[in-house]
Amino acid sequence: MSAKEFSLQSLIGTPAGNPAFVFDGAPISCAEFSGKVDQAAAWLVAQGIGKGDVVAVWLVNRIEWVALLFAAARCGAVVAAVNTRYRSAEVAHLLRVSGARLMVVEAAFRSIDFAAILADVAKDEVPALQKLAVVGADALSAQWPCVRFDAFDRPYPPAPPAQDDVDLPVLLYTTSGTTKGPKLVAHSQRTLATHAASVATALKLSPQRHSLLAMLPFCGTFGMTSLLAFIAAGATIHGLDAFEAAPALKILGEHGITHTFGSDEMFRRILALTDAPRPFPHLEVCGFAAFQPGWRELAAEAEARGMPLYGLYGSSEVQALFSIGRSSDAFADRIEGGGWPMSPDAKVRVRDVESGELAVNGFSGEIEISAPSRFLGYFNNPDATREAITADGFFRTGDIGRLRGDGAFVYETRAGDAMRLGGFLVAPGEIEDELKSCTGVADAQVVAVDLKGQARCVAFVIPAGEPPRQEALVARLRERLAGYKVPARIYVVDAFPVTDSANGVKIQRARLRTMAMERIASE
Template identity: 45%
Template sequence: MTAHDRPDTLSALLAARASTNAVALFDRERAVSYPDLLDESARLAAALRAMGVQRGDRVAIWLPNLAAWLACFFACARLGAIGLAVNTRFRSAELADILLRSGARVLVTWPGFDRTDFAGVLAGCPPASLAALECVVAYDEGEAAALPGLPERIAVRRYAGLLEQPPLAGDDAAPDAGCAIFTTSGTTKAPKFVLHDQRTLVAHAFDVVHGFGIDAQSTMLLAPPLCGVFGVSNALAMIAAGRPFAMMPAWDAAAAARAIDAHGATHMNATDDAIAQLLAQNDRTPAFPTLRFVGFAAFNPALGDIVEQADARGLRVLGLYGISEIQALFARNRDGDPLQLRRNGGGFTVSPLAQVRARDPETGRVLAHGEDGELEFLAPSSRMVCYFGNPEATREAILEDGWYRSGDLGHTCADGRFVFRARMGDSLRLGGFLVSPQEIEECVQQAPGILDCQVVGATLDGAPRPVAFVRLQAGAALDEAAVVAHVGARLARFKVPARVFAVEAFPVTEGSNGTKIQKTRLREMAQALLGG
């Protein structure tokens, strides 16, 4: 299929794939064909329309990884409505905030799911937060489940009952119609709503097919949750390629390992934690012979050597880059890269239209290759439309010429790739230079007795200084002077931590793909420990 022949709406993409009876996905052991997925989504679209859902309305999809998640998503697209991807890890306060600010009219969830108490979390939402909600659609797999505590005015409908509707014949999908909202992590503020339209979701999916080498023999193990852009980008790429993927409602390393072998999975993108858990499922080398492309996103600082671990087991993994605003799988390193490059987040963009630059946040100067600054992206085939309901944040993030300010620290390289270093808010300005805390963290972690490390900035005697928080290996005691001497022998003086503190655990917040360390909280702790 040439670029000119490609569909530019989600409905057209699914309809094109449904012209054959090929398998779209495996929901655990159940094979779902493209015609099956099209029919289910069209029936859901008819039911949602009967409820009054129209173009631009928000339908909250609060489900684990199921065929039903994608059927709901494509049903919304068919109506020109917006599928609101709700993090399955949200608790009552977070869910209440999302439902209230989004104005979602319908919520689809699984009250009887045994891994998450969706019904209990929903029951904990204050009635005022449900003001716009008109209906809860309850998915089930034959188990008895209830939704207690809902206001009486909110209708409850069974998902299976909605499928009794005849398929909706019409299609109100449009390339420029907003179709998906993903929430940012919200570690310091309320999550922002990242709105994408159908054209860019489909275009990016085809860019990923080419950039990730997905071909007529490819199959995928879908590891990330569909409630985040990481999972959706993976699923849409496989649909764009017309190739199957296997998934399970919640991450289970043993089940994932069995699925990789059973389906001969060739591709997988996951967190470093998931890859480490997979490697523990067998003692073979190669660990998973069919896997030929494995990308990773770094979440666990204790797994800084995941590329080395995987290499030792015959599994080549490489760093990726993606964020909600320009979609996941935006860039990747290359299979033939040396280990040190494959460890980096970033790489080469999958879209030939994308451009990357780094800018000094203080002077506004566009920086030369190798100089760290704020990464900015021109991404016409993958950039968000806006932050839904937040024009001020949109104006701050998207420049007049269309470039997106990422808030990420990194640099470009002469060979065309870029390197992600850290979030700008986590970066340190030391000795007149922007410094990635990761450089200091990696050095601290090499000191005896240190399991992992997080470095933040604090003010001491009127000057910014790095402060290290460490978790210790079992049985080890912190020798602060030895750690400081270790770093001082290897890094510039201004990068040496002013203090090193041992903690049992780092403060975290739950993201759609895993836990993220709260650097803001660590900065507060550092400043307090240094005396305000």
């Protein structure tokens, strides 16, 4: 195959009569999108951006975002995706680590004050940043020179011919982060385009039959991967600038959407807005990530109402939609995280975290992945890259799961969340599900702590009405679970500590562990 076949440009087809995108009700054809990519590439060159230069993109979902990524690929430049939820310290960290020379930024969006956030970024924190390009205004900050992003408004001299090195970095995602700030995950045109084509093929996407509601942010791999897969398929993409349940419900109902992807909470909010027994007759696949308690109950309700949820797996390093459940799976298997790899060339194995040996089918351990979708490495961080990749090229995911034995696998929990209790590796969800089945418990979270030199689990529960008694819950769990899985303490709380991420609201399990130790110490 030629390099061109692995480029982002190769994903753009010309399906007759099909708009490539619909944003805010306005259709954009494939030819129009290709024109916008040309215009954005010419604009980037006019701003002095060339091969290897990094452009930070701090935008909500809009056609400018997509055009800038494809244009950067044309120019050999790199896009650093900035989460619109980020605030000053996070923006400064990304700009500093990426070395971005230019940042394209929103003038304003709903309650986000981009100017105020930038005002808290010291210029000497981000020495590489030379100027801002503002979408929707002429200026945003007094600290850096500003230009208006006017690529679509006036002509610029055409960009040089496209770069043909498809193995250079083209897109940087941020990881979920550590106390030192997130690493930047680098992908090339080859890894992005190859995986997009694999997803389109595995899902059997047809430009005539299928369409996507893109309600996840393009700054994350979950939103970007689904977007690129439908571009590769030539199927229409209806985009939301940012997720809101009401417009999502409207588009799903009015445009015969067949596919959409999101968090469990997003689907829960959509379903809550309609009383219709089966409001989405055209939906075929709703891929979901389970971030909240109660996701199994949600999946059952959604199934009964014609919203078929499919568990999946992915990460910034191997891209989202790495794998997904199949319609031929039993329902309980189909909704589990994990599933069947999209690429026929992907390999998944599981390593025993105690012995370091490869695990047999059904045994839990760390998931390791080799696939064409695997990242190039952590941008400008070779030490972290070496630690993450095995000698034979598998990515150490840091996730715990097991092989099913039929070609699929099950994701169970993050390695940091898995609990070693009584000598066994235990996923918190197993205990949480039992707690949620108890009378008086609405939601539950379980974490492991060191209690007098022994690993024990502690539970936090949100009551449903009258708070349940700890003694009654412990007695119930002792009937249902092995003794080492029964929590040493069960605390009633009004809510769990959470963090907003690009893809949904996630429980702060580290904060729960701290809360558990503080409460035990106070006793």
